Amino acid sequence: MFGTLLDLQWKQTRRSPAYQKSLVVKIILGFFIIYFALIFIALGFFSHKILAEVYPDQSPVVSFNSFLLFYFLIDLVSRFMLQDLPVLAIQPFLHLPVKRNKLVHFVLLRSIPSVFNLLMLLVFVPFMLRAVVPAHGIGIALVWLASLLLLTFINNFILIYFKRQLTSNPKITLLLALVVGGLMLLDYWQVLSLRQVSLVAFGALLQQPWLILVPLLGLVGVYLLNYRFLMQHLYPEEIFIKRVATVEGSDMAFLNRFGDTGKLIALELKLIWRHKRPKSMVMISAFLLFYGLIFYTNKVYLEGWGMLIFVGIFVTGAPMFNYGQFVPAWQSAHYDALLTRPITTYQYVRAKYLMFVPSILLVTVLTLPYALFGTKVLLINLASCVFNIGVNSIVVLYFAALNKERLDLSNGSAFNWQGVGASKFVMMLPMVLTPIAIFLPFSLMDIPQWGIFALALTGAVGILFHRQLLGMMAKRLEDRKYTLAAGFRQH
Amino acid sequence: MNMMIEVRDLVKAYSDATVVNIPALHVAPGETIGLVGNNGAGKTTLFRMLLDLVRPTDGVVTSKGIPVAHTDAWKYYTGSHLDEGFLIDYLTPEEYFKFIGDLHGLSTGDVLERLQPFTDLFNGEILQQRKYIRDFSKGNQKKVGIAAAALSHPELLILDEPFANLDPSSQIRLKNLLRSLHEQHGMTMLISSHDLSHVIEVCKRIVILEKGKIVQDMQTTEDTLQALEAYFTV
Numbered sequence: 156m157f158g159t160l161l162d163l164q165w166k167q168t169r170r171s172p173a174y175q176k177s178l179v180v181k182i183i184l185g186f187f188i189i190y191f192a193l194i195f196i197a198l199g200f201f202s203h204k205i206l207a208e209v210y211p212d213q214s215p216v217v218s219f220n221s222f223l224l225f226y227f228l229i230d231l232v233s234r235f236m237l238q239d240l241p242v243l244a245i246q247p248f249l250h251l252p253v254k255r256n257k258l259v260h261f262v263l264l265r266s267i268p269s270v271f272n273l274l275m276l277l278v279f280v281p282f283m284l285r286a287v288v289p290a291h292g293i294g295i296a297l298v299w300l301a302s303l304l305l306l307t308f309i310n311n312f313i314l315i316y317f318k319r320q321l322t323s324n325p326k327i328t329l330l331l332a333l334v335v336g337g338l339m340l341l342d343y344w345q346v347l348s349l350r351q352v353s354l355v356a357f358g359a360l361l362q363q364p365w366l367i368l369v370p371l372l373g374l375v376g377v378y379l380l381n382y383r384f385l386m387q388h389l390y391p392e393e394i395f396i397k398r399v400a401t402v403e404g405s406d407m408a409f410l411n412r413f414g415d416t417g418k419l420i421a422l423e424l425k426l427i428w429r430h431k432r433p434k435s436m437v438m439i440s441a442f443l444l445f446y447g448l449i450f451y452t453n454k455v456y457l458e459g460w461g462m463l464i465f466v467g468i469f470v471t472g473a474p475m476f477n478y479g480q481f482v483p484a485w486q487s488a489h490y491d492a493l494l495t496r497p498i499t500t501y502q503y504v505r506a507k508y509l510m511f512v513p514s515i516l517l518v519t520v521l522t523l524p525y526a527l528f529g530t531k532v533l534l535i536n537l538a539s540c541v542f543n544i545g546v547n548s549i550v551v552l553y554f555a556a557l558n559k560e561r562l563d564l565s566n567g568s569a570f571n572w573q574g575v576g577a578s579k580f581v582m583m584l585p586m587v588l589t590p591i592a593i594f595l596p597f598s599l600m601d602i603p604q605w606g607i608f609a610l611a612l613t614g615a616v617g618i619l620f621h622r623q624l625l626g627m628m629a630k631r632l633e634d635r636k637y638t639l640a641a642g643f644r645q646h
Numbered sequence: 647m648n649m650m651i652e653v654r655d656l657v658k659a660y661s662d663a664t665v666v667n668i669p670a671l672h673v674a675p676g677e678t679i680g681l682v683g684n685n686g687a688g689k690t691t692l693f694r695m696l697l698d699l700v701r702p703t704d705g706v707v708t709s710k711g712i713p714v715a716h717t718d719a720w721k722y723y724t725g726s727h728l729d730e731g732f733l734i735d736y737l738t739p740e741e742y743f744k745f746i747g748d749l750h751g752l753s754t755g756d757v758l759e760r761l762q763p764f765t766d767l768f769n770g771e772i773l774q775q776r777k778y779i780r781d782f783s784k785g786n787q788k789k790v791g792i793a794a795a796a797l798s799h800p801e802l803l804i805l806d807e808p809f810a811n812l813d814p815s816s817q818i819r820l821k822n823l824l825r826s827l828h829e830q831h832g833m834t835m836l837i838s839s840h841d842l843s844h845v846i847e848v849c850k851r852i853v854i855l856e857k858g859k860i861v862q863d864m865q866t867t868e869d870t871l872q873a874l875e876a877y878f879t880v
């Protein structure tokens with residue numbers, strides 16, 4: 156029976172529209188996956204050296220252990236934000252002669268092979284091989300690794316249990332994040348050192364391997380908790396069906412000032428607020444604000460220009476790129492409605508533009524503190540802001556006309572490749588390469604400041620002619636509207 | 647006088663099949679036309695071409711003498727509901743009606759007043775439910791769509807199978823509603839339906855479509871129902 160269920164699950168994945176992508180997309184995705192996998196493996200491979208440098212007075216294994224409890228707490232918080240409940244495709248079996256407990260076990264075990272559970276193995280395994288095995292021998296090392304895996308699974312099942320009860324309550328997530336942040340502060344002030352606890356706990360495990368029974372029992376406990384809950388609630392309306400959401404959000408009357416375009420914007424803001432996918436995309440965009448820290452803290456990048464321009468473009472444009480890549484597919488479910496109502500394509504395009512601009516301005520203001528890393532960073536970010544408003548917003552709209560895949564808004568956006576086509580990757584190229592290309596000649600002439608100025612100037616020209624440019628983009632969207640509408644109608 | 651809808655040599659062909667092929671179809675202002683035909687006859691595709699949602703392989707559709715393709719003028723006097731794709735389903739019905747009303751320059755009071763005749767049809771299940779349209783049943787979604795299509799009192803109303811998914815009482819209420827909308831506002835109507843008796847009661851002219859072609863075009867008389875039943879009996 157389990158085999159049959161697995162086989163069906165596999166077919167479901169294979170035959171889902173998200174999986175049937177063009178070869179190009181598969182290759183690009185494969186490339187990204189390998190790239191990130193290599194980063195993680197490298198991290199695992201070299202972390203004992205890094206740890207030995209940062210904490211010279213204790214062994215890397217001890218340092219590593221001391222961070223583990225925090226790691227699992229952070230893992231739990233990020234799961235609350237990013238991980239979705241596993242898709243419960245067992246509804247079609249409920250009326251068939253299949254034992255209920257089998258179905259429940261299937262649902263639960265099905266949640267284990269996921270990115271969230273297995274990603275960290277890429278770090279843990281190399282670290283184990285390089286540091287734990289030499290120090291404690293292969294047997295103990297394997298026990299150590301197994302207990303880390305067990306803890307990961309415990310997190311997995313805790314998340315599933317809570318999400319199933321509360322759906323996704325942002326307040327709980329926030330509370331959890333605050334608790335973890337608080338614990339970190341306490342640790343920093345040395346009031347209550349969780350790192351010490353972690354160090355002792357995992358140290359004990361290395362000395363007395365039978366302690367692995369503790370996480371094992373914990374896992375059995377949460378598993379049974381989930382199992383009992385599901386067994387008692389195996390009715391479609393209790394666990395499968397989305398709960399009917401209560402209505403939230405208001406009229407956003409201030410947008411009425413902008414006439415019909417304002418109404419379109421209000422409509423779209425409601426779309427973002429009332430669907431899971433765009434909402435989680437906004438959250439991810441907020442995280443991307445910190446992207447700059449990776450580069451600004453590194454002297455090599457801070458002395459050059461090129462990388463900073465890339466970061467500036469990326470950081471100030473993140474929400475626009477994230478959201479804009481799926482314009483107009485966000486509205487794929489009711490695109491026909493927009494086409495048959497008295498809304499001109501120009502108004503439609505303008506509404507998008509008027510959403511992009513404030514988002515860029517807002518992010519630019521939020522990233523002003525990066526000026527602490529030098530006025531150069533500030534100037535580059537301001538120039539990038541102008542360039543994003545003037546040029547990249549138009550590029551986004553240009554590529555929008557290629558989005559003819561219907562978008563499913565009901566799932567979160569982390570690791571969600573539904574509706575991602577090759578054009579998404581292609582569109583990143585002009586947006587990042589053009590600014591570098593504008594900057595390059597000035598850099599070669601050794602007047603990089605002028606290059607930044609040229610960047611801003613190009614953006615300003617784009618802003619000056621935004622009506623004409625938007626008109627052209629509207630024309631383009633209009634020309635392709637039958638293709639788009641036909642694509643959106645396909646489920 | 648300009649025709650409300652004029653179809654000339656309209657063809658829609660996909661790689662292997664011609665789904666619509668109509669040399670000529672004229673709809674005069676104030677006419678009510680019922681479109682009947684079995685599944686796959688091309689009713690919905692024809693409607694989509696009338697609404698400029700599908701690019702015809704050949705031929706033109708004009709509305710009041712202006713081709714509908716890539717123009718907006720017709721959108722101001724045409725109301726339509728074909729399927730759920732016409733609903734903005736993450737809004738509440740009130741928000742949706744307000745949005746449509748705004749597009750046509752109607753005040754909130756106007757919208758409420760124009761929804762008044764729909765009270766019976768709505769049966770207390772549509773307004774003030776604090777629910778998004780996506781959470782309504784298929785039948786109630788259809789009611790929302792029809793009301794939104796008729797909200798602006800359009801000169802031309804296009805509905806695809808408005809009676810499907812509705813309970814018997816709602817079907818009868820909708821029938822009366824459509825008739826009174828036609829009488830009061832002289833709306834031109836294009837309605838497709840599988841329910842022969844309903845469509846005859848609402849429409850004064852019946853067009854039978856089969857495999858993309860118009861096979862009969864007749865004025866409704868006492869004998870029409872019999873004729874239709876005879877036609878569709880296999």
